[in-house]
Amino acid sequence: xxxxxxxxxxxxxxxxxxxxxxxxxxxxxxxxxxxxxxxxxxxxxxxxxxxxxxxxxxxxxxxxxxxxxxxxxxxxxxxxxxxxxxxxxxxxxxxxxxxxxxxxxxxxxxxxxxxxxxxxxxxxxxxxxxxxxxxxxxxxxxxxxxxxxxxxxxxxxxxxxxxxxxxxxxxxxxxxxxxxxxxxxxxxxxxxxxxxxxxxxxxxxxxxxxxxxxxxxxxxxxxxxxxxxxxxxxxxxxxxxxxxxxxxxxxxxxxxxxxxxxxxxxxxxxxxxxxxxxxxxxxxxxxxxxxxxxxxxxxxxxxxxxxx
Numbered sequence: 001x002x003x004x005x006x007x008x009x010x011x012x013x014x015x016x017x018x019x020x021x022x023x024x025x026x027x028x029x030x031x032x033x034x035x036x037x038x039x040x041x042x043x044x045x046x047x048x049x050x051x052x053x054x055x056x057x058x059x060x061x062x063x064x065x066x067x068x069x070x071x072x073x074x075x076x077x078x079x080x081x082x083x084x085x086x087x088x089x090x091x092x093x094x095x096x097x098x099x100x101x102x103x104x105x106x107x108x109x110x111x112x113x114x115x116x117x118x119x120x121x122x123x124x125x126x127x128x129x130x131x132x133x134x135x136x137x138x139x140x141x142x143x144x145x146x147x148x149x150x151x152x153x154x155x156x157x158x159x160x161x162x163x164x165x166x167x168x169x170x171x172x173x174x175x176x177x178x179x180x181x182x183x184x185x186x187x188x189x190x191x192x193x194x195x196x197x198x199x200x201x202x203x204x205x206x207x208x209x210x211x212x213x214x215x216x217x218x219x220x221x222x223x224x225x226x227x228x229x230x231x232x233x234x235x236x237x238x239x240x241x242x243x244x245x246x247x248x249x250x251x252x253x254x255x256x257x258x259x260x261x262x263x264x265x266x267x268x269x270x271x272x273x274x275x276x277x278x279x280x281x282x283x284x285x286x287x288x289x290x291x292x293x294x295x296x297x298x299x300x301x302x303x304x305x306x307x308x
Contacts, residue, residue: 002036002037002038002044002091002093002100002102003036003037003038003102004019004034004035004036004037004102004104005035005036005037005073012034013109013139013203015107015139015203017105017107017139018104018105018106018107019034019089019104019105019106019107020107020108020109020138020139020203021080021106021107021108021109022109023108023109023110023111023207025080026080026082026108026109031077031078031079031080032077032078032079032080033061033075033076033077034058034075034076034077034089035073035074035075035076036073036074036076036091036102037071037072037073037074038071038072038074038093039070039071039072040093040095044091044092044093044094045057045058045091045092046058046076046089046090046091046092047089047090047091048078048080048084048087048088048089048090048106049087049088049090050086050087050088056078056079056084057078058076058077058078059076059077059078060074060075060076061075061076061077062074062075063075082108082172084106085106085107085108085174086105086106086107086174087105087106088103088104088105088106089103089104089105089106090102090103107138107139108138108174109138109139109202109203110136110137110138110170110174110176110202111137111202111203111207111209112135112136112137112141112200112201112202112207112208112209113135113136113137113209114135114209115133115134115135115143115198115199115200115209115210115211116133116134116135117131117132117133117198117211117213118131118132118133120196120213120215122219122303123187123191123215123217123218123219124187124218124219124220124221125187125188125189125218125219125220125221126186126187126188126221127186127187127221128184128185128186128187129184129185129186129187130161130182130183130184131145131158131182131183131184131185131196131198132180132181132182132183133145133180133181133182133183133198133200133211134178134179134180134181135178135179135200135202135209136168136170136176136177136178137176137177137179137200137202137203138174138175138176138177138202138203139177139202139203140165140177140179140202141177141179141200141201141202142179142200142201142202143160143163143179143181143183143198143199143200144157144158144198144199145157145158145183145196145197145198145199146158146196146197147185147191147194147195147196147197147215148194148195148197149193149194149195150193150194150195156185158183158184158185158196159183159184159185160181160182160183161182161183161184162181162182163179163180163181163182164179164180165177165178165179165180166178166180179200183198187218188218189218189220191215191218192215192216192217192218193214193215193216194214194215195212195213195214195215196212196213196214196215197210197211197212197213198210198211199211219249220248220249222246222247222248222249222254223246223247223248224244224245224246224247224256225244225245225247226242226243226244226258227242227243227244227245228240228242229241229242229243242258244256244258253303254301254303255301255303256301257301
């Protein structure tokens with residue numbers, strides 16, 4: 001039996017992709033150490049190999065007594081270079097039952113250097129707000145975001161709506177993992193002036209990168225009404241004005257959109273007038289039967305720049 005001993009390898013991270021070497025070891029000029037548990041290591045050897053067939057043999061530094069499981073541990077070391085990223089760490093053991101080969105891909109840990117967070121959206125009380133975060137690292141990063149009021153230890157975690165991964169080549173020609181996460185939260189007026197914090201960790205979680213923002217403005221939702229005019233009946237061929245009015249909008253600019261809807265067919269109504277948060281739409285009636293099957297839908301959009 002032969003295995004890499006992770007309990008003694010404080011500078012190694014075991015991951016499904018392979019063995020990750022910590023950033024501290026990468027920046028150190030000291031030899032790289034690792035530990036192997038084996039009952040018969042006197043007949044074993046370890047080396048680092050690449051696709052070209054070049055091997056770097058590891059040196060046996062010493063062995064310790066067997067642990068509680070009865071298996072002794074052996075300490076090995078070799079010098080690593082930046083271009084050793086992606087090479088194969090192999091240990092071979094000759095037994096009476098044949099050769100045993102242990103293989104682990106050796107990878108350089110690349111922590112999250114920066115979190116890229118989308119601008120805070122228009123925040124309206126009672127509505128769902130979304131926030132997008134992405135980062136590059138190796139192995140892949142884990143993102144989390146929360147809201148915290150100044151001076152309080154209580155946190156309100158944001159809900160992860162989606163997560164996706166893609167590849168990104170860095171300036172050292174290493175293939176990193178770009179993780180993009182989308183978070184959502186229901187906006188409350190109590191969130192005003194609170195901090196919104198996002199953090200990213202990759203691999204060993206020894207290092208954590210954070211992004212902070214402040215929720216400075218939150219609007220109460222508008223009160224929107226649709227005025228179809230005083231006429232009870234509409235005539236075919238008639239042009240009607242539909243008036244959409246939003247009131248009590250405390251902060252944000254508002255725009256309106258209207259359309260007729262029938263079985264998924266939604267032709268937009270032409271906007272003919274706009275003043276403040278009041279819109280009038282021109283509706284041309286086709287036939288009375290057609291109108292009976294349709295409903296007029298009005299939508300209110302909030303934006304910081306007035307564009308809906």
